[in-house]
Amino acid sequence: MxxxxxxxxxxxxxxxxxxxxxxxxxxxxxxxxxxxxxxxxxxxxxxxxxxxxxxxxxPSKDELAASYLRQYDLEFWARFDEAVAAHPGDPRAQIAAFLTRIGKRTQKPDYRGCGMTNAAVEYPEHGHPARVVSEANKQELRRRLRAMAAAMGAGDADTLGDGLLLLIEGAYISGQLFGAGGPAKSVARNADLLIEASLQK
Amino acid sequence: MxxxxxxxxxxxxxxxxxxxxxxxxxxxxxxxxxxxxxxxxxxxxxxxxxxxxxxxxxPSKDELAASYLRQYDLEFWARFDEAVAAHPGDPRAQIAAFLTRIGKRTQKPDYRGCGMTNAAVEYPEHGHPARVVSEANKQELRRRLRAMAAAMGAGDADTLGDGLLLLIEGAYISGQLFGAGGPAKSVARNADLLIEASLQK
DNA sequence: AGGTATACGTACCGATCGGTAACATTGTCA
DNA sequence: TGACAATGTTACCGATCGGTACGTATACCT
The missing domain is CATH 1.10.10.60 (Homeodomain-like)
Known part of the structure; x- marks a missing residue:
């Protein structure tokens, strides 16, 4: 039986x-x-x-933290690629979609920023397992933002890509510093202004 | 004697x-x-x-941390006011001076971002002595940036002020994440583009 | 010289930190 | 049934955590 x-x-x-x-x-x-x-x-x-x-x-708490971040990394790119897939061939709309979503998330009560960014702040030591994962994620994000800026036809694509990254990181931090009603809610609007200024040059 | x-x-x-x-x-x-x-x-x-x-x-380690941040706060505003005093009546130049300086600091080898921001990340709990100091500093910074944006004659001064704050916080974080050569070095340039776009509206 | 207040040092506290040794229990599959 | 792999149980490790009781030295003022 x-x-x-x-x-x-x-x-x-x-x-x-x-x-x-x-x-x-x-x-x-x-x-x-x-x-x-x-x-x-x-x-x-x-x-x-x-x-x-x-x-x-x-093997250790540090490696557990690294595993947490590796999973976070997967989910992050899933969200990112979702915004990309929603607007095929239109990088400006892709950015707008991604940042609109970030702006909304930052207004939620239990928002605590980006796990990657926070981990890097907690572990400044180079080579720490958690920091390694975090740095790799940010390097890749920078690469993709610059590529998207280039695809938009920006005169100085690297500067625009970096500017978008600054706005995003600023939104992560401000979201947890100010809570609802903070500056992070305007990240999509400011990014759009910055893109506009960078294209008509 | x-x-x-x-x-x-x-x-x-x-x-x-x-x-x-x-x-x-x-x-x-x-x-x-x-x-x-x-x-x-x-x-x-x-x-x-x-x-x-x-x-x-x-009285405690937490209070020692708060004292550290109170001193950090004084030095921060000293640097800020120095940039302001260098360009009387010209808020756009004041911002440019302040951000140029930040951009340079982020490229130094032992740069580790803003002590206030980092403390807030380390202590998410509301009411923690260190976090209280940090939040007060950021609130005041936001207030002043918005006021400067208004003085520039921006159509939506609050949005521009918040955008500048996002760029600044992004520079703090990116500076310690990427080290020299990172996105933070373009913070002044991106802020100027954002200001330009916000004024001619 | 003596009194007094302030500053400092020795030694210690219980709690928690990350991590482990040794063994018992369980469910799975052959 | 018997072997195996995974998990649980209990107890423990040395190190470090933030914090303190209590005695000692030093400097100043009268």
Whole structure:
């Protein structure tokens, strides 16, 4: 009476692996309160697992933080590419869509900026696992923004791309500094003004 | 032979009080490595004093961090007002001077952004002594930037002022994320483009 | 010289940090 | 049934965390 009912695979009925639960909880706590502010004990407690389970899935807390950021990276590019895909061949509209979304997110009550940016602030030391992931993400973002600026036909595409990056990072930070009603809500408008000025040169 | 020579008061000849040495060392370590990353033991060790001396001058580490930021606040406004004083009655030139200076600072090797911004990222909790100082500084900066945008005659002064704040915060963060050669070096140029676009509307 | 207040140092506190050793328990599959 | 892999349990490690009780030195004023 037990071998005839795997209508669902065992893998699917099995509750989330310990590593997955840990990463899910860590992601939430790290983002909302910061990586340094959260101890491994609190993570395992909220995840309903024990500490050895954490260290069987992750070699260290620093690597757990890096894993959190790698997942964050995937979700970030998913959002980015979603805005891109919504306006094929129109980089200016792509930027506008992406920034409009950022501007809205910054107004939400529990917004705490960009996990990548925050991690880099928390870990200034070069070579730290979390910082490595964060820097790679930002390098790639810069590359793509400059490419989009060039595709718009900007005279100085690198400057415009960098200007957009400054506005975006400013929105991330201002969002968590000022909360709702802060300067971040105008990021899309300001980016559009900057693009306009950079094109008619 | 001892009562006739107080040409200088005793207070002045005395080597720096423990509290001052502590604050000087704490300021340096907090800025370069972050507040959470530095323990009170390291502060007192590098300052050449002992821990009770720290807690006689400051009620807690959090308050020491707040004192560090209050001093940072004074120096920040000194730099800001210096740029303002250099171009009386010309807010656009004042902004340009201030941002040019920021752009240069971000290219220095040991640049680590704005101490205020970093502290707010490290302490997301509302009401934390360090965060309170940081938020007050940013609120005032926003107010002044908006006022300067209005003085420039911008159609939508609040949007322009906020846009400048976004660029500034973006420069702070990008400066420590990318190091020399990063997007922050173009902050003055992008701000000028944004101003230009905002005025001719 | 003596009193007094201020500043400083030694030694210590309990709590928490990230991380681990050793072993028991469970479910899966052959 | 028996082997295996994953997880849980318990207890522990040395280091560091922020913070303090308490005694000692120094400088000044009378």
């Amino acid at each position: 037990k071998s005839i009912e795997p209508t669902i695979k065992a893998d699917e009925v099995t509750p989330p692996r310990a590593g997955e639960k840990i990463l899910r909880v860590a992601r939430d706590l790290f983002y909302r309160q910061g990586i340094r502010a959260i101890g491994v004990d609190e993570i395992v407690r909220r995840a309903g697992v024990t500490k050895p389970s954490l260290y069987r899935s992750f | 001892k009562s006739i020579e107080p040409t200088i008061k005793a207070d002045e000849v005395t080597p720096p009080r423990a509290g001052e040495k502590i604050l000087r060392v704490a300021r340096d370590l907090f800025y370069r490595q972050g507040i959470r990353a530095i323990g009170v033991d390291e502060i007192v060790r590098r300052a050449g004093v002992t821990k009770p001396s720290l807690y006689r001058s400051f």
